[in-house]
Amino acid sequence: MNITIVGTGYVGLGTAIMLAYLGYQVTGLDSDEGKISSLKAGALPIYEPGLDDLLQAASPNLRWTTQYSDAIPDADFIFVCVGTPPLPDGHPNLQYLEGAVRSIAQHLDGKPQIIVNKSTVPIGTGDWVLRILEEHAALYATSHYEVVSNPEFLREGTALGDSLYPDRIVLGGSSWATGQMRTLYAPLIEQSFEAPAHVPRPRGYERPAVVETTLTSAEMIKYSANAFLALKISYANEIAGLCECVGADIHEVAAGIGLDHRIGTRFLAAGAGWGGSCFGKDTSALITTGQDYGYSMPILRAAMTVNERQRSLVIEKLQKHVRLLKGKRVAVLGMAFKPDTDDLRDAPAHDFILRLGRLGATAVAYDPVAMPRARREWTHLHYVEAVSASAALAGADAVIVATEWSEFRSLNWEEVLATMRGRVVIDARNIIREPLAAPAVLEQIGREQPQSA
Numbered sequence: 001m002n003i004t005i006v007g008t009g010y011v012g013l014g015t016a017i018m019l020a021y022l023g024y025q026v027t028g029l030d031s032d033e034g035k036i037s038s039l040k041a042g043a044l045p046i047y048e049p050g051l052d053d054l055l056q057a058a059s060p061n062l063r064w065t066t067q068y069s070d071a072i073p074d075a076d077f078i079f080v081c082v083g084t085p086p087l088p089d090g091h092p093n094l095q096y097l098e099g100a101v102r103s104i105a106q107h108l109d110g111k112p113q114i115i116v117n118k119s120t121v122p123i124g125t126g127d128w129v130l131r132i133l134e135e136h137a138a139l140y141a142t143s144h145y146e147v148v149s150n151p152e153f154l155r156e157g158t159a160l161g162d163s164l165y166p167d168r169i170v171l172g173g174s175s176w177a178t179g180q181m182r183t184l185y186a187p188l189i190e191q192s193f194e195a196p197a198h199v200p201r202p203r204g205y206e207r208p209a210v211v212e213t214t215l216t217s218a219e220m221i222k223y224s225a226n227a228f229l230a231l232k233i234s235y236a237n238e239i240a241g242l243c244e245c246v247g248a249d250i251h252e253v254a255a256g257i258g259l260d261h262r263i264g265t266r267f268l269a270a271g272a273g274w275g276g277s278c279f280g281k282d283t284s285a286l287i288t289t290g291q292d293y294g295y296s297m298p299i300l301r302a303a304m305t306v307n308e309r310q311r312s313l314v315i316e317k318l319q320k321h322v323r324l325l326k327g328k329r330v331a332v333l334g335m336a337f338k339p340d341t342d343d344l345r346d347a348p349a350h351d352f353i354l355r356l357g358r359l360g361a362t363a364v365a366y367d368p369v370a371m372p373r374a375r376r377e378w379t380h381l382h383y384v385e386a387v388s389a390s391a392a393l394a395g396a397d398a399v400i401v402a403t404e405w406s407e408f409r410s411l412n413w414e415e416v417l418a419t420m421r422g423r424v425v426i427d428a429r430n431i432i433r434e435p436l437a438a439p440a441v442l443e444q445i446g447r448e449q450p451q452s453a
Ligand code: UGA
Pocket: 120, 152, 153, 154, 155, 156, 157, 226, 229, 233, 266, 267, 268, 269, 270, 271, 272, 273, 274, 275, 276, 277, 278, 279, 337, 338
């Protein structure tokens, strides 16, 4: 079976490499010539742990192109993985998707071909894509195609494990088309592939559940899953605020709540709130979809409000201890929206640096991986780059831990505090487990200074 992946962002690349690893012939297509030529040279345009190794293993089955004429006619499955970034009004921008579908339509060749929507697309997009194909089919006399919605649930940073060992595979479409998708995914469904040495099958993992639905239900599943995870985090953050009021510890409270199987312990980590390209975008897209129908979604709105409040809270905690930030030096540890990625989209660190600048402070930022990207993408921000965490802290009046990279967890705080001018630590990711000796001040989210045992 031949597969074409349109769009080589996080989702497209992960999918292309994973399917090639499973043994399929995969063509990755992107209109960005720079990306394609670096992929042809074997270089990944993104940072994702382990993806390099899998790319090496899968490379005999992979080829890269910028031409639809080269990639579409022979493909049995065409995965659409283009970006759908948010517009200012919260609706996703479908310009890239529409362009991709129109180009695909021109090159369908009349044999049965399945167009798989893997991008997170607005509810109803599957039908819209079908209409575009129909318009073109009339022009180009092609007929045999179907559209399937197969949402992606992988997380950046753990993309490989999430793709090879998913909880579920959601397939929305006709029974013929979803049947074809089951055949394609058989190695995943049966877990019959050889697990790569660097991404071993998790202990106790058996097989993914396969969920067959209509196109629209599959689209709803993707949005509702992300919005639920987002509101779960906001719930933890809201409870964390009350923990601070009454003197409870959010770690203890979240662990105690999460042990109820109906709730689960994951995505209850309080902190700077969620970032990334998905939770904010998908939650506001659901809200605006509701608006299109005159339907309000107060729970989701509240989840967004709490998330915005978390970011302000971090600066307020800093201001509590450093009243006048003007002329002060504040280290920002971590720039990526979460560890193990270089993705900066909607990263809390962006807001912290912006606000510090407005308050007259100098931000000194360090990230183990995302700094080169920040140099290109954060040109509108003023900050000083540090070469290491300890260099960022040296001479600083305060520090904000914005991303919980493992190297920050293992920092020797005693040592680095001694090099700071002030000793105010705002741990916005609750990574510090030991109390800091006076005169250091430690602020966390939803808990007081950790007690010594
Ligand atoms: C998210 C979903 O988890 C994936 O299932 C989905 O496929 C993806 O969006 C997508 O739609 O493409 P991702 O954005 O890569 O994945 O990252 P997550 O690991 O979900 O983290 C999102 C944000 O929530 C991060 O900023 C993280 O720091 C924050 N978070 C996460 C918390 O603040 N607390 C938690 O307990 C967990």
